[in-house]
Amino acid sequence: xxxxxxxxxxxxxxxxxxxxxxxxxxxxxxxxxxxxxxxxxxxxxxxxxxxxxxxxxxxxxxxxxxxxxxxxxxxxxxxxxxxxxxxxxxxxxxxxxxxxxxxxxxxxxxxxxxxxxxxxxxxxxxxxxxxxxxxxxxxxxxxxxxxxxxxxxxxxxxxxxxxxxxxxxxxxxxxxxxxxxxxxxxxxxxxxxxxxxxxxxxxxxxxxxxxxxxxxxxxxxxxxxxxxxxxxxxxxxxxxxxxxxxxxxxxxxxxxxxxxxxxxxxxxxxxxxxxxxxxxxxxxxxxxxxxxxxxxxxxxxxxxxx
Ligand SMILES: NC(=O)c1ccc[n+]([C@@H]2O[C@H](COP(=O)([O-])OP(=O)(O)OC[C@H]3O[C@@H](n4cnc5c(N)ncnc54)[C@H](OP(=O)(O)O)[C@@H]3O)[C@@H](O)[C@H]2O)c1
Numbered sequence: 001x002x003x004x005x006x007x008x009x010x011x012x013x014x015x016x017x018x019x020x021x022x023x024x025x026x027x028x029x030x031x032x033x034x035x036x037x038x039x040x041x042x043x044x045x046x047x048x049x050x051x052x053x054x055x056x057x058x059x060x061x062x063x064x065x066x067x068x069x070x071x072x073x074x075x076x077x078x079x080x081x082x083x084x085x086x087x088x089x090x091x092x093x094x095x096x097x098x099x100x101x102x103x104x105x106x107x108x109x110x111x112x113x114x115x116x117x118x119x120x121x122x123x124x125x126x127x128x129x130x131x132x133x134x135x136x137x138x139x140x141x142x143x144x145x146x147x148x149x150x151x152x153x154x155x156x157x158x159x160x161x162x163x164x165x166x167x168x169x170x171x172x173x174x175x176x177x178x179x180x181x182x183x184x185x186x187x188x189x190x191x192x193x194x195x196x197x198x199x200x201x202x203x204x205x206x207x208x209x210x211x212x213x214x215x216x217x218x219x220x221x222x223x224x225x226x227x228x229x230x231x232x233x234x235x236x237x238x239x240x241x242x243x244x245x246x247x248x249x250x251x252x253x254x255x256x257x258x259x260x261x262x263x264x265x266x267x268x269x270x271x272x273x274x275x276x277x278x279x280x281x282x283x284x285x286x287x288x289x290x291x292x293x294x295x296x297x298x299x300x301x302x303x304x305x306x
Contacts (some may be wrong), residue, residue, distance in 0.1 A: 003027040004198055005058055005103075007049070007094070008067035010038035012155050013109065013148055016191035017065055018044060024195055031057055031068075031094075050097040051090050058101035063198045065107045066094060071301060072259045073121065079305060084121040091129050099136055106140040107197045108133050112183070112208060113270040114144070120261050123270060134204065141197035143190070145209040146271040150186045150286060153294045159184075159287075161257060162221065163295025165249075166230050175239040175263045178218030181272035183210035186286065189279035211279035214272055227287035228294060239263055255300040 004021050008014030009030030018028045022042070030044040033052055040046065047057040049068070058064060068091060073083035098106055114126035133140050149156040153163070165172050190209055197205065215223065221234045237245075243260050250257035265271065287294070 001025065001027050002062045003029060003060055004063045004065055005029045005031050005047075005061040006065045006067070007031045009044055009046070010034050010040055011067065013145075013187055013190055013194075014065070014067040016187045017067070017194045018042065020188075020191040020195045021065075021198070024199075026195075026198075029061060049090065049094070051093045056097070056101055058097050058103055061101065061103055063105045063107065064094070064098045064103045065194060065198060066091065067109045068094065069109070069126075072256060072261065074256065074302070076302075079302065082305075084125045088125040088128055092132055095129075095133055095136055095138070099138060104139065105198065105200075106133060106136075106138050107194050108140060108142050109194075110142050110144045111270075112144045112146040112210065112273050115270075120265050122261060123265060130206075139201075139203050141200060141202070141205045141207065143194060143197065143207055143209040144273075145185050145190055146183045146211075146273070147185070148187045148190060149184045149283060150188060150281070153290050154297065154299050155187075157299045157301060159224065160294055160297075160299045162224055163228060164298050165295070166221075166225050166228060166232055167295045169232070171233040171235050172221055172225075173235045173237045173242050173245070174218050174221070175237070175242040175267055177236050178221070178234070179216050180267050180269040181214050181216050182220060182266070183214050183272050183277065184283045185209055185211035185279040186281035186283075189281050193278055207278065208273045208275060209279075210273060210277050211281070211283065212277050213283050215283070217266060223284065224287055224294070227284075227291045229291070239267060253298045253300065255298070255302045 004026045009018045030046045035046045070082045070087045075081040110126045115123045116127040118124045153160045246258040
């Protein structure tokens with residue numbers, strides 16, 4: 001039986017990858033600093049992240065599946081600070097540990113359109129890590145999702161909170177005209193792809209892990225509202241005004257709802273790519289299936305990290 005070590009095994013995509021790995025007969029080891037804080041209903045063997053221990057956390061591991069990353073940089077009360085700079089440095093330690101332990105393959109999660117020259121720390125950091133992995137000599141697959149959704153409304157933070165806004169606000173907005181696009185992939189499609197790549201023997205591959213449907217941001221508001229049976233005006237507003245509104249709403253719910261960087265990345269059309277798609281599960285179907293539960297509760301990124 002082969003062993004796969006999965007970062008984020010108690011988180012979002014990592015949990016789905018772990019379930020898919022177990023279904024395919026793999027032994028799953030979770031790498032996490034959240035043991036004891038997040039539930040581990042499957043009872044996976046958990047080991048600390050390599051930057052939190054001196055022990056060889058990848059001993060006996062065949063494949064490393066990495067989902068570790070932070071969505072934004074944050075320094076505030078009630079949370080240990082986290083940042084893209086820290087996430088880049090930590091991920092490099094993880095990849096170095098994989099080299100030292102003799103892991104035979106790495107499946108690494110990146111983002112659509114990583115860019116070493118970007119002013120956005122997210123896309124720049126992801127490009128730096130792809131280059132680090134490519135230079136490591138380790139056989140690898142790099143998966144580049146744009147945005148994940150499914151199974152429950154709560155875990156699909158962006159879509160759920162768009163739905164929450166539709167339920168609670170008299171109008172919603174696009175940053176500028178809203179004609180930039182997104183290609184959401186269902187997290188189970190992502191997990192199946194990740195495990196196909198874990199089982200692949202190709203020396204190195206880069207895959208845009210994007211779903212079957214492409215939405216403009218404006219159309220995403222409209223389709224979501226239609227699925228929920230709600231009508232709201234979708235107003236094009238200057239990006240900065242949209243950001244300040246999201247910031248205020250975030251404060252009211254005790255979260256970071258959306259960052260300025262996320263708005264810029266979206267407006268730069270970084271969450272859509274030309275070429276083949278991977279997912280078969282359609283967001284339009286998912287919106288219909290989850291319309292009744294979407295947006296009933298605000299899904300907080302910061303609360304997930306407490
Ligand atoms: N979710 C999306 O829509 C989306 C879109 C595009 C790309 N991606 C990429 O897909 C990968 C997985 O995303 P995900 O949403 O599934 O991630 P996630 O479960 O929220 O996070 C993965 C793991 O990263 C660590 N982590 C996350 N936030 C952290 C923080 N603030 N401080 C310290 N550790 C933190 C956690 O490790 P512990 O186990 O130690 O807690 C967590 O389990 C990431 O590389 C992300 O860039 C995701």
